[in-house]
Structure formats: C-alpha cells, structure tokens
Amino acid sequence: MTGFALLTDTQHATTSEPTTPPDLRERFYGLLPELLASDPRAVALLADIGAGYIEAPAAVADRVINLGIREQLLVSAAGGLALAGMRPVVHTFAPFLVERPYEQLKLDLGHQGVGAVLVSAGGSYDMAGAGETHFGPRDVPLLDTLEGWTVHVPGHADEAEAQLRAALPGDDRVYLRLSGASNARPYGTGPSMTVLRRGSRGTVVAVGPLADRTLAAVEGLDVTVLYAPTVRPFDTATVRATLSEPDVVLVEPYLAGTSVRPVAEALRDVRHRVLGLGVGAAELRRYGSPDDHDAAHGLDVAGIRRSVTRFLS
Template sequence: MDTMRERFAAVTSRLLDEDPRLAVVLADIGVDGFAGAARAHPERVINVGIREQLLLGVGGGLALAGMRPVVHTFASFLVERAFEQVKLDFGHQGTGGVLVSAGGSYDWPAGGFTHMAPGDVALLDTLDGWTVHVPGHPDEAETLLRHAAAAGDDRVYVRLSAQVNGAPRAVAGDRFETVREGRAGVVVAVGPMLDPVLAAVEGMDLTVLYATTVRPFDGRTLRAAVGSQRAAEVVLVEPYLAGTSTAAANDALAEVPHRVLGLGVARRELRRYGTIEEHLAGQGLDPASLRTRISGFLNGGSGGSAGAAVEAR
C-alpha cells in the first residue's frame, strides 16, 4: 500500500493536468514526488526552497491572482513556523487554498521535536473559516484531497499521516460515520486512531463514531449518537493535542448532561524519539492504554493524567 504522501503527490500531479487553476507550492519537502509534474507544468509547480514564510506568502499571492494553491511541507513548518502568514496571507486577505501537511504529531520521531507538531489543529482552530481533514487511510486522503482542490476558494487543511488504519472507509462530506453502536457511551475516533480505538473497545457496549473531517465539527451526529442517554459519556481520541475538540463537543452537547474526555498527545515533551509505536504507547494511545483509560472514565474516573476530562452538568 502506498503512503498518504505518495498518494498526495500522485493525485495532485494528475489534478494539475486536469485543472489549469491549480498550482503546487513546495519548500524542498516533497519535491521528488512532483518531479514529473514540474516538467509538465513548470509555471505551476513552484519550489521556494527552505523558506516556509515565503511558501505561504507565494500561496496567498497565487490565490489573490485567482489560482487554487496547494501548499505542502511538514506540519511543524507549515502551520507553526509560518503561522503569521497563514493568518495574514490567507485569513486576513480573505483568500483560499489547500494546506497539506506531513509529519504531524510524531510521524518521524528520528527528526526530533523540531519535526513534531501535535498542536497544529489546535493552532488553526484559533482562526476563522478553516475546514480540517484528518484522513486515516490513503484512499480517504485521495477523496479529501480531490474535494479540497475543487472547493472553490475555501480554506482547507489536510493533515496527512504515516499512521494508517488497515482499511479505508467511505468518506461522506463532513459527517462522522457510525462504525458501531452501543449504549454505555460514545467514542469519537479521529483519522488513524480508528483501528486502535476499535481494538481498545472490543467487547464494550460503546458507540464508535469515525471522523475524517474535524472542522466543522459534526455536532449533529454526536448528539444523535448520545440520543436519550440520561447522562452522556463521550470520549474523543485524536492523533494530535489532547483536548483539541473538547470545547466543540461540549458546545454540541450543551443541552445534554454529559462528560467529555479528550485523549490525544499530551503537552509534556517526550525526549526519547524511538518509533511511532513507542510514542503511541508513551502517550497512552495504544489499544491497551486506551482501554484502561476509557474504562476508567466510564467507571467515574478521569481517564488518566494524559487526558483532559471536562465535565458539564
């Protein structure tokens, strides 16, 4: 199976052939994947070098000129390093584009903390009008990328990951998918966290919702899943900063007595870089840890120190 980044390069290269409005802007990262497209469309595949602020500035300028820019590099450089340009050159100017990241929370642990960005979605959440996609499989990434490229002048962030689920699921707009139903609570699994969540809750009487689009947040499906439960128990499992979507879930359930547990990457820095699997375990996001934390929460606890439990009564 190809990776999400490989699928991104292949799909976007084909889209460049089909849509003369599309342009790709790179900052040395991912250049090899677009070598053929650069030869075919040298005026619409632009490599600015290791200049991430310029990367976003060029993307914003192309958007002002009527193009649909697809801007790509690691999340730590795309969202964190160049955040001012995201805020000004897209948001303040009222332009649209597609930001496509790689190397999110700890996809390349050997790269160290400079190449990790667990706070990317939370940071974008401070800005208005961004759609955020978090695919869990290359096939889902392709569907979401095609949709984003054709999304008029909308501002879209697509978070690619080296972590993947074993099989793709149908991507239906911005709605959460109900994977299974239960009566004791609801778990929302985001992108590549679906397989670990399903393994963690095996045999438990829980509804599992699958989210590949987290902004806008699908409060309607969450409310429907909670249904008439007297006191709703909701767990969010996100592959980035813990608690990123707890406020959105609380807002969606404002009229329902509920508790929300946000599980994800903790704020503390893990200084042993290891492997992705070791980072998952270190963050309490492997199946065994998730089962312990979810069970503890459903039994009235907080769900463990790595999570952020928010109660609303």
C-alpha cells in the same frame, strides 16, 4: 436517521483489507501532477519537502514551485497566488506548515480573505528520530484560533484522495493532515461521521488513523464508536443523534483535548462528561519510534482501552 453514515456488517464483510495500507503521502505525490493537469488554476508550492518525489510532466512542471526552506514565504506566496485567482496547494511537514508561518496563515490567507489547500505530512511524530523540531501535534489546535478553516484528518489514502479532489475546485481554506499511520480500509470521507458500531454506555469518537486501534481497544465494551475523517467543522449533529449515555471520549492524533470545546458546545443543554485523549503537552525528550510515542501518550490499543474503561466506570 439522516446526517451520518452507518458502516454495516455487510460492508465489513465485503470490504477487502490490504495487508499493507497504501501510504497517504505517497498517494499525494502520485496524484498531484494529475490534479495540476486537470485544473489550470492549481499550483503546487513546496518548501523542499517532496520536491524529489513529485514527477511532474512538462505540461505542468511550471506549476510546481519549490521555494526552498522558506516556510513563511511559502504561505505568503500562496496568498499572493490566491489573490491572482490561482488555487495553491501548499505542502511541507506539519510544524513548518502551521506553526512556523502562523502569522502568514492569519494575515496572508485569513485577513486577505483568500484560500489555499494546505497538505501536511508527518502527523504528530512520524519522524520521531528528528525530534521536537519535526513534531506537529499543535497544528489543529492552532488552526482553531483562526476562522474559516476546514480540517481533514484522513485515516486512509483513499479518504485523503477524495478529500483533496473535493477541495481543489474551491476557494476556501482547507487543511489536509497526512500521517504515516493508517487504518486498514477507508471508513468514509466526511463531513459527516460514520457510525462504526453501536453501544449504550457512551460514545467514543475516533479521528482519522486512530480508528482501527480504537475499535480494537473498545472490543467487548458497550459503546458507540464514531469515525471522524473531518474535524472542522465538527459534526455535532451525529454526536447528538447517536448519543446514549452523555459520556463522550475523543481519540485524536494531535494535542489532547483539541475537540473538547465543540463537543461541549454540542451538548451544552445536556449534563455530560468529555474525555479528550491525544498527544500530551509535555515534551518527550527521548526520540524513540512512533510506536514508542503512541504508548507514551496512551494512544496505543492498551492505553486507549485503559483510559476509556476508567472513564466509563
């Protein structure tokens, strides 16, 4: 079979697992000066977030521009620079990068027909103590309302680096979603899904940093597990090629049900069922920790197992 990667038992056995996976956001900050030096078109745009962590040498310091807490201007400036032939890399927390400047994403990038690389931080609720203002579970579904976006949701710093390096030379619109959560090792960079294991009772698609806990949750269950570090475009070919029973569970780290539509379109000629797990739409008004939010949304190991078991039975 072609079009997707299969993670073999040998790969499991020979891949070392670090005690603490590398932090995706720290990797981005460390990598950015190198990327700017390697591409004279590249320019980094910040809205205060990250400004104190990026150590840019003098040769590229003029291409690290901090616009302050002006997120609409952040995206508008990216559109202008892209029209001038530059390749903007735009960074801040997810809700400030997608929700607040949504109109600028629509007009200054999309309508103008230019691209940028948007790199968010904070995932859905990494900064749990900051409350609703810093929660970003609506970013991917919002981008779904706009055309032409590639959306990466890496589950490991190595994946994020590879996706960023691949995105920089282009002129398209790319969103790279970074989270504090991480898998113990990289599983693949996409765009094709990786087959983590095979089963006959259904398919579970684990997105980005939720792969390890999904594998733990379905331990002993007779299901296929696919890993998706890229969700737009959605790899419908692998879902179809590996399908056993037409029952599909999506485990996504943003708004629940976000990828139900592309799965339904992929299986439109097959009677099927789809369950979309993810962050619920209801606002949780107790801050807690990211682990508390995972448990409340059923995205911890116990919650995922409970939902998958009920759905398949």
